[in-house]
Amino acid sequence: MKGFINIEYPESLANTLRLSGKDFESEMKTSSLVKLFELGKVSSGVAAKVLGLSRIEFLELLANYKVTVLGQYDLDDLHEDIANA
DSSP, X not given: OOOOOOOOOOHHHHHHTTOOHHHXXXXXXXXXXXXXXXXXXXXXXXXXXXXXXXXXXHHXXXXXXXXXXXXXXXXXXXXXXXXXX
């Protein structure tokens, strides 16, 4: 089963980004999934599947949005992992 989201936006928004309507819709979908991944709401696998990408392609895409592949893994987590190693 598929769900659909309709978002109303002024054409000027897509024009500001110099994107066609279809490209703007794609950008909105991609950036939404990147943000949901960044917030820890969806896994990279789920986001990749929704976008029709491999997981590796999605992880590579994150760099375009300046999002780490580690998600919400922060410096404290790293120190804890090092201490437990």
